[in-house]
Amino acid sequence: MTAIQGKRILIGVTGGIAAYKACVLTSRLTKAGCDVHVMMTKEAKQFVSPQTFQALSRNPVHDDIFTEKNEHQIAHIDLADQADLIIIAPATAHTIAKLAHGLADDMVTAAVLATKAPVWVAPAMNVNMYHHPAVQKNLEIIQTYGYRVLKPDSGMLACGWVGEGRLMEPDAIYEEIEDYFGQAHQKDLQGYRILVTAGPTREKIDPVRFLTNHSSGKMGYAIAACAQKRGADVLLITGPTELDPPAGVEVIRVESALEMYEAVMKHFDEMDAVIKTAAVSDYRPKAVSDRKIKKTEDHPKIELVRNPDILEELGRRKTTQILIGFAAETHDLDHYAKGKLEKKKLDMVVANDVARTDTGFRSNDNEVTFYFRNGDIRHLHKMPKAEVAQELCNLLTEMLDKKKGSV
Ligand SMILES: Cc1cc2nc3c(=O)[nH]c(=O)nc-3n(C[C@H](O)[C@H](O)[C@H](O)COP(=O)(O)O)c2cc1C
Missing domain, CATH: 3.40.50.10300 (CoaB-like)
Known part of the structure; x- marks a missing residue:
């Protein structure tokens, strides 16, 4: 039994071009024996269909705060309560701003406010957006709440610019998660x-x-x-x-x-x-x-x-x-x-x-x-x-x- 087997991981997918990389992360975590639940913003669905995440995670996808998949539960609270880790990947500038200011108008941000589990945020965006003082300030703010920011990589971005802003590679995110659960046992x-x-x-x-x-x-x-x-x-x-x-x-x-x-x-x-x-x-x-x-x-x-x-x-x-x-x-x-x-x-x-x-x-x-x-x-x-x-x-x-x- 590995340290991450059986862990319930919520992946929040937001509306960035790197949403497709969240498919790779979902697949790797599911194959490793994690219980993966994907939450999507409305904009994220412009990039990848919920069916893809449902097939990869073998769990229903949560993309609307008012659509309850189980009438006995309030989905965003129930998901938040049972999570071992919430990771938002990719996290758009817009969602990061909402997190910084405690907004909760979609599944992703509502679950983050309701959880006691660790929250990780993996930004992905154009280099100029990433370096904008508003985004940098919001990243600083969310770190004061104890959220962990997974620093984006540098390189060629989908928008054609070169620089910081590329989502940390799904394999690297997976390794961070594996390390986190592995080392939690190993103090x-x-x-x-x-x-x-x-x-x-x-x-x-x-x-x-x-x-x-x-x-x-x-x-x-x-x-x-x-x-x-x-x-x-x-x-x-x-x-x-x-x-x-x-x-x-x-x-x-x-x-x-x-x-x-x-x-x-x-x-x-x-x-x-x-x-x-x-x-x-x-x-x-x-x-x-x-x-x-x-x-x-x-x-x-x-x-x-x-x-x-x-x-x-x-x-x-x-x-x-x-x-x-x-x-x-x-x-x-x-x-x-x-x-x-x-x-x-x-x-x-x-x-x-x-x-x-x-x-x-x-x-x-x-x-x-x-x-x-x-x-x-x-x-x-x-x-x-x-x-x-x-x-x-x-x-x-x-x-x-x-x-x-x-x-
Ligand atoms: C083609 C396209 C690509 C986009 N890529 C990104 C991105 O990588 N990062 C980002 O922060 N916003 C990106 N945006 C803008 C977001 O989709 C927009 O800010 C949206 O409101 C985000 O909503 P959400 O955070 O609720 O998912 C992109 C928009 C379009 C049309």
Whole structure:
């Protein structure tokens, strides 16, 4: 029995061109054993027929608040009461505005007001509509009610524009739902405080230039999100990235290696575990010019000095904490990973080959090898970073529980 089998999921379909993608979502959830009930706005029926959703979900479709399919029940209340999750996909700008202001003149919005279940909203619309301040404000408002917004993807839109506004892919929505119900059962990191570092650092040369690296922060953010969902109290200390911080995670933003060092040392003592995925610059310019360095005919030299080694210092200071480091190497992975494990007194090293272009830096996938203190090695095949994060959290849970048991 999987975690989502038997869950009653209400899908609210509204009048956007992406309504056809809700068919794919309905089909996947039904095939996975969910009890799917589709509600449609009047405009949604301009795009897909209710019969399609009825056939895919094997349940009657609710498209009119005054047409009761069962005379013993009031449909929008009954559906809302029994839902495990309501997801509006696609959510039009119009429906988002209605949700923000508590209107309830159709099945979708009435059920949302009447429910105690989690409400997820997956916007889909033209890029300019999406970025309109009214829509952005309404999205902010609905998040204050606790609704979760599934951020739209960027790309070619049906209207011909390119940009943000494309409905999150049905497979990705399905995975979010699967994760949600899976992790609701799995709060195995509850009670633990975990520090994750992520992203690159920037080492200033002058007011307009800096030294940095290709780290995107994706691996660290995925671990922070996963640990938080599994119940941990997570602090993410991050260098500059373009990522949105995961919900429920405390975030400290830093720029340079020295700032990251300060922030990590300040919080280290409170932690049960530290996972250091950040690609911290080993060097920084010895002097930072306070004026832009001008172009000249000669070849200027930038003298570099070593930054403190954060992980090595944590290895020296650690008392009961679990320390996990990442080794991003372009060659001799095995050799460097084992050396790092020993030298920095780590409990585990996660090694990945950053010379590859299909995994590692910036990619959504990673192929990693775990090196343990007792000499064990475990290789994972290439997989999404979110799945690597799950595997890492499984191992972390075992290590923390073992340590707790031995204290
Ligand atoms: C061809 C077509 C495509 C549309 N696509 C979208 C869309 O993707 N997103 C959106 O917010 N509105 C879209 N609209 C506008 C909505 O259908 C309109 O605002 C409607 O009132 C939404 O009603 P509802 O939110 O109650 O379903 C589209 C309209 C047409 C005619």
